[in-house]
Amino acid sequence: MHIPDGFVSAPVAAAGAVVAAAGLAVCARQAGAQLTERQLPLAGLAAAFFLVLEAPIIPVGAGTNGHLLGGTLAVALLGPWLGPVVITVVTVVQALFTGAGGLSALGVNLVNLALVPAAVGYPVLLGLRRVLPQGHTGTALAAGLAAVVSVLAAAVLFTAEYAVGGAAGVPLRTVAVSTLGVYALVAVFEGVVTALVVRGLLALRADLVRVAPERVP
Amino acid sequence: MSSLHDPGAELLIPADTAVHRLAPQCKVAATALFVLAVAGTPRGSYWPYLWYLLILGVIAALAALPPLTLLRRLVVEVPFLLFVLALPVVGAPPELTVLGVGLSEPGLHAAATIALKATFGLLATGILAATTPLPEIITGLERLRVPRVFTAVAAFMVRYTEVVLGELARMRTARACRGGDPRWLWQVREVAGGLGTLVVRTFERGERVYLAMVSRGYTGVPPPALTGAAASRGAWTAALAVPLLAAVGTVLG
Numbered sequence: 469m470h471i472p473d474g475f476v477s478a479p480v481a482a483a484g485a486v487v488a489a490a491g492l493a494v495c496a497r498q499a500g501a502q503l504t505e506r507q508l509p510l511a512g513l514a515a516a517f518f519l520v521l522e523a524p525i526i527p528v529g530a531g532t533n534g535h536l537l538g539g540t541l542a543v544a545l546l547g548p549w550l551g552p553v554v555i556t557v558v559t560v561v562q563a564l565f566t567g568a569g570g571l572s573a574l575g576v577n578l579v580n581l582a583l584v585p586a587a588v589g590y591p592v593l594l595g596l597r598r599v600l601p602q603g604h605t606g607t608a609l610a611a612g613l614a615a616v617v618s619v620l621a622a623a624v625l626f627t628a629e630y631a632v633g634g635a636a637g638v639p640l641r642t643v644a645v646s647t648l649g650v651y652a653l654v655a656v657f658e659g660v661v662t663a664l665v666v667r668g669l670l671a672l673r674a675d676l677v678r679v680a681p682e683r684v685p
Numbered sequence: 686m687s688s689l690h691d692p693g694a695e696l697l698i699p700a701d702t703a704v705h706r707l708a709p710q711c712k713v714a715a716t717a718l719f720v721l722a723v724a725g726t727p728r729g730s731y732w733p734y735l736w737y738l739l740i741l742g743v744i745a746a747l748a749a750l751p752p753l754t755l756l757r758r759l760v761v762e763v764p765f766l767l768f769v770l771a772l773p774v775v776g777a778p779p780e781l782t783v784l785g786v787g788l789s790e791p792g793l794h795a796a797a798t799i800a801l802k803a804t805f806g807l808l809a810t811g812i813l814a815a816t817t818p819l820p821e822i823i824t825g826l827e828r829l830r831v832p833r834v835f836t837a838v839a840a841f842m843v844r845y846t847e848v849v850l851g852e853l854a855r856m857r858t859a860r861a862c863r864g865g866d867p868r869w870l871w872q873v874r875e876v877a878g879g880l881g882t883l884v885v886r887t888f889e890r891g892e893r894v895y896l897a898m899v900s901r902g903y904t905g906v907p908p909p910a911l912t913g914a915a916a917s918r919g920a921w922t923a924a925l926a927v928p929l930l931a932a933v934g935t936v937l938g
Contacts, residue, residue, distance in 0.1 A: 469830075472799060472806075473723070473805075478724070478725055493832075496832040496834050500832070500833070500834045503834065508841060511838045511841070511888055511889050511893075512842045512844070512845055513842075513891035515838050515845075516848065516849045516887070517884065519886055520846060521880070553834055553835060553838055557839045558842070561839070561842070564813065565814050570720070570724065571716075571720040571724075572720055572725075600748070631716065661880065665884060668882070668884075669881060669885060672881075672885050672887075676888055
């Protein structure tokens with residue numbers, strides 16, 4: 469999902485940068501206002517955690533080569549403001565040091581990876597939590613389903629970005645079919661892992677999970 | 686100190702050169718602008734890349750970086766290049782016939798352009814990483830007025846990456862000792878269970894590290910020694926000359 473340099477046109481990359489900067493400025497202000505001193509190290513740890521998990525050299529995937537995107541997990545643990553900040557830090561470091569995604573497409577990547585989980589995944593999570601049975605399992609299930617929706621939304625958004633300003637010379641149909649096909653699988657994997665991690669955390673340390681039933685955000 | 690205590694250190698090629706000594710904020714800004722200039726190269730125009738190569742070659746020589754090492758680090762883009770190879774095959778018409786295989790002409794141009802832009806982006810960030818330790822890059826971003834919540838999270842991330850890697854290594858060793866070797870989709874529960882344990886352990890470790898920091902006088906603000914100093918006008922001029930020169934190629938290309 470990390471878009472490389474030259475894959476989308478300059479106007480789309482610029483539009484992505486504007487949207488990402490605006491969205492992240494809001495996140496930074498809100499997160500900064502609500503940030504307690506204790507949250508900062510936890511956010512840093514979450515960032516380190518995602519950085520390690522997403523490093524291509526460390527095989528944590530289960531028979532698939534799609535690595536954890538982690539956006540919905542981040543907002544489930546840290547809330548809709550601090551979650552995108554953490555994913556942004558990770559994505560920027562990856563773009564600078566591991567060549568995952570181009571610097572010129574950074575804005576588009578941040579919209580897809582950091583803002584979509586907060587803008588789509590988090591409301592879906594809160595909505596599902598109200599519908600599903602109360603308790604830890606219901607909350608974990610809501611987080612998993614929100615992760616699925618969020619990854620699919622990012623894949624649809626990516627296809628739309630390509631439709632507006634694709635520069636790869638591939639027909640839109642081909643990109644749409646392959647992206648949505650691959651990311652349908654990634655979404656399922658992401659959903660299962662997110663749900664299981666949230667379930668496990670709720671059982672052991674519910675105070676670390678922002679969307680825990682005990683804590684109404 | 687082992688390299689684990691210093692993330693990004695395995696990318697650093699230490700030397701005492703003007704490029705290494707340059708203020709990090711100048712280097713970060715110059716790298717970002719250089720990559721943007723490369724990304725703006727029109728499609729179908731190939732000579733500007735020779736110009737970019739010359740610019741990067743001069744900087745690498747100034748920084749005393751071995752060119753082969755920089756080139757070898759490009760292997761991280763191999764999976765991505767395999768994807769690019771597919772573009773001429775699935776691309777739109779008109780088609781060219783090369784060795785009896787019909788290849789899409791726009792697809793070929795797109796593949797070449799994307800591969801070149803990604804390669805030069807990676808070479809530029811590779812030079813940044815080879816001459817600047819990661820903590821200094823974060824300092825540089827802070828000097829470039831990136832909101833403090835981002836740089837604070839990044840600074841903690843740098844410290845904790847080692848903690849997470851160490852814990853992950855111990856857990857993998859323990860799992861291998863118990864005969865665990867999850868690699869298929871139906872073993873996803875084992876992977877997720879391991880991830881959950883890793884989350885809890887690293888969070889708890891992070892809380893202990895935080896308490897230790899508080900007991901040593903941490904008040905929520907990094908010490909002034911970590912916030913860097915302003916760069917001189919000369920440093921900015923030297924650094925920004927690089928993307929400006931690259932932009933000449935972009936405009937003429």
